[in-house]
Amino acid sequence: MNVRQKKQELIEAMNRARALEPSSFVPNRLLDTLIEKMQLKNDAELCRVLEVQPPIVSKIRHRKLAVGATILLRMHEKSELSIRDLKELASASMH
Numbered sequence: 001m002n003v004r005q006k007k008q009e010l011i012e013a014m015n016r017a018r019a020l021e022p023s024s025f026v027p028n029r030l031l032d033t034l035i036e037k038m039q040l041k042n043d044a045e046l047c048r049v050l051e052v053q054p055p056i057v058s059k060i061r062h063r064k065l066a067v068g069a070t071i072l073l074r075m076h077e078k079s080e081l082s083i084r085d086l087k088e089l090a091s092a093s094m095h
Contacts, residue, residue, distance in 0.1 A: 027060045030067065030075075030089040037079050050074045 031046065040046050043061065047054045052071060059065035067090050076083050
């Protein structure tokens with residue numbers, strides 16, 4: 001087995017392990033709450049209000065990108081929800 005194959009096996013093992021981990025990041029609840037609170041129609045309108053490119057919200061919704069400090073601050077400023085509330089929505093337990 002060469003180095004490339006070993007590296008690929010390691011990446012695949014890490015991806016399998018990551019898929020099994022329970023995630024505390026629940027982006028849909030956060031994004032859906034923002035859309036509802038600001039009376040928007042969809043993610044596209046949310047992007048316009050937050051002044052971010054659509055791929056950013058899409059990546060957050062599909063758990064490819066975490067909610068960073070900059071977008072969290074914009075969410076706070078535009079929605080008037082507290083940072084604490086936004087963080088709780090983003091990491092709400094799934095019980």
